[in-house]
Amino acid sequence: MISFQPTEEEQAFFQVARSLAVEKIRPAARECEKRRTVSADLIARVNELGLSAFELPELWGGLELPLLSQAIIWQGLSYGDLGVIQGLPGAGEASSLFRLSSEHRAWHRYREIAKGGQWPTVAWVDEAEQKEPLKQPIRVRRRGSGYVVDGVSSPVRLASKADWVVIAARDEEETVLLALDERVWEIEEGDIRLGLLASGIARLRFAEVYAGPEQLVARGPEADAWLNRVRARNQVIEAAKEVGLMEAALDYTIEYTAGRKAFGQEIAKFQGVSFTIAEMAFACRGAKCLVWQAASAVDRGDEQADGFAWRALACAHRSLRYVTDQAVQMLGGHGYVQEYPVEKWMRDAEAQVMLYGRERDWLIRRGEQLLSERKERVAP
Numbered sequence: 001m002i003s004f005q006p007t008e009e010e011q012a013f014f015q016v017a018r019s020l021a022v023e024k025i026r027p028a029a030r031e032c033e034k035r036r037t038v039s040a041d042l043i044a045r046v047n048e049l050g051l052s053a054f055e056l057p058e059l060w061g062g063l064e065l066p067l068l069s070q071a072i073i074w075q076g077l078s079y080g081d082l083g084v085i086q087g088l089p090g091a092g093e094a095s096s097l098f099r100l101s102s103e104h105r106a107w108h109r110y111r112e113i114a115k116g117g118q119w120p121t122v123a124w125v126d127e128a129e130q131k132e133p134l135k136q137p138i139r140v141r142r143r144g145s146g147y148v149v150d151g152v153s154s155p156v157r158l159a160s161k162a163d164w165v166v167i168a169a170r171d172e173e174e175t176v177l178l179a180l181d182e183r184v185w186e187i188e189e190g191d192i193r194l195g196l197l198a199s200g201i202a203r204l205r206f207a208e209v210y211a212g213p214e215q216l217v218a219r220g221p222e223a224d225a226w227l228n229r230v231r232a233r234n235q236v237i238e239a240a241k242e243v244g245l246m247e248a249a250l251d252y253t254i255e256y257t258a259g260r261k262a263f264g265q266e267i268a269k270f271q272g273v274s275f276t277i278a279e280m281a282f283a284c285r286g287a288k289c290l291v292w293q294a295a296s297a298v299d300r301g302d303e304q305a306d307g308f309a310w311r312a313l314a315c316a317h318r319s320l321r322y323v324t325d326q327a328v329q330m331l332g333g334h335g336y337v338q339e340y341p342v343e344k345w346m347r348d349a350e351a352q353v354m355l356y357g358r359e360r361d362w363l364i365r366r367g368e369q370l371l372s373e374r375k376e377r378v379a380p
Contacts, residue, residue, distance in 0.1 A: 021080025029081035032198040038087040055095035057102035068295040071240035078244025086199035093124035096233040123162035146212040159202035177217035195347030232309040239316035249327040283319035324349040
């Protein structure tokens with residue numbers, strides 16, 4: 001039997017993360033949203049506690065924690081505010097690629113810059129499996145010993161703040177991973193976001209940008225293998241963040257309904273309210289169990305780890321939208337007032353799901369994977 005009981009070290013990390021979330025992150029969330037960036041004080045505090053280097057390799061001075069430990073800690077941090085967490089600068093979603101390819105020559109300059117004590121901000125552009133049709137999708141094509149990048153990306157977190165961009169795309173034949181370490185792109189902001197306003201979401205436009213052989217991280221089967229592992233790790237991390245936001249919305253709703261009265265009793269005691277809160281709790285706990293299961297599978301190197309990760313993110317998406325929407329409903333008119341955090345959490349939840357694919361998309365991908373596996377097993 002596999003146990004997900006946190007270790008003493010994980011519990012200590014979680015308590016530090018939860019305390020920071022409640023005491024520092026949540027009180028600053030509205031101001032960060034207004035300014036559309038995370039405050040320097042918060043960034044300094046996160047860096048001071050080492051919370052920006054969970055996934056980075058030890059060889060670089062990172063913590064290189066197991067994914068299950070990271071899921072628990074991200075859950076604690078996101079309890080404060082998901083918008084702030086998504087806006088923290090640094091390696092971002094490229095961290096997993098750095099971990100898997102820590103000695104690659106493409107990262108030498110990144111490591112040199114990071115010796116100053118601050119990790120340059122990286123935007124992760126994954127369009128090697130783009131499903132949604134775009135007007136001008138990212139195109140990569142060979143030119144001599146390098147590649148030319150052209151087109152406009154999907155909305156990407158940290159794009160408006162990025163010092164580096166890592167691109168996963170396909171040329172005419174194979175998957176290509178490229179690292180661009182100069183600002184050779186244009187930023188298109190103001191696209192879709194009603195939430196996550198401090199997270200620097202934007203599209204990146206490339207106009208015939210040349211990436212030389214020194215900027216090629218991997219291609220072909222090697223790129224596919226790394227990309228599959230990076231996706232699984234990132235999906236678990238994002239799902240864990242969503243669980244943290246769900247728990248915040250659930251706890252706030254419980255506290256609010258327990259303290260408000262109607263017809264002489266707390267509204268939490270009305271059957272309709274109590275049933276709804278119970279359903280919110282079930283959704284939250286179920287999503288958390290799937291996230292921890294997926295994190296454990298990835299840590300073990302399970303052959304089905306990517307499937308577990310897809311399922312965890314799909315469930316987290318669905319539960320996040322439900323829990324945050326019900327939190328607003330339970331507060332009634334107050335749910336739409338900015339003096340209460342639940343309206344921001346609902347907006348952030350919608351933006352998060354749009355950014356990382358709606359749950360239906362992930363379920364379709366998981367179904368396609370299962371059908372493909374079944375077809376391989378029955379093939380003569």
